[in-house]
Amino acid sequence: MDNPRSDNVSRSWVALAVVLIGLEFIFLYEAIIADMGGHERFFAAFAGLAILCFAALLYAAAVVLYGWD
Numbered sequence: 001m002d003n004p005r006s007d008n009v010s011r012s013w014v015a016l017a018v019v020l021i022g023l024e025f026i027f028l029y030e031a032i033i034a035d036m037g038g039h040e041r042f043f044a045a046f047a048g049l050a051i052l053c054f055a056a057l058l059y060a061a062a063v064v065l066y067g068w069d
Contacts, residue, residue, distance in 0.1 A: 013064050017057060024053040 031046035 009064055013060065016060055020053050020057040020060065024050050024057070027053060 027046045027050035031043050031050060034040075034042035034046055
């Protein structure tokens with residue numbers, strides 16, 4: 001299979017991955033703190049944001065690895 005793209009990952013993709021991973025850890029931390037404090041609505045909001053960050057990270061990885069546009 002002929003793939004004209006280079007095999008190198010650009011710095012912007014790595015920076016995006018680092019930002020998404022950082023946001024995910026922040027949202028998970030805040031969700032845990034909200035759960036320990038008994039704030040279920042805040043827990044749900046932060047857990048949802050963490051799931052969205054994980055989905056964005058998976059999509060970015062799929063674009064880099066498989067070249068989806």
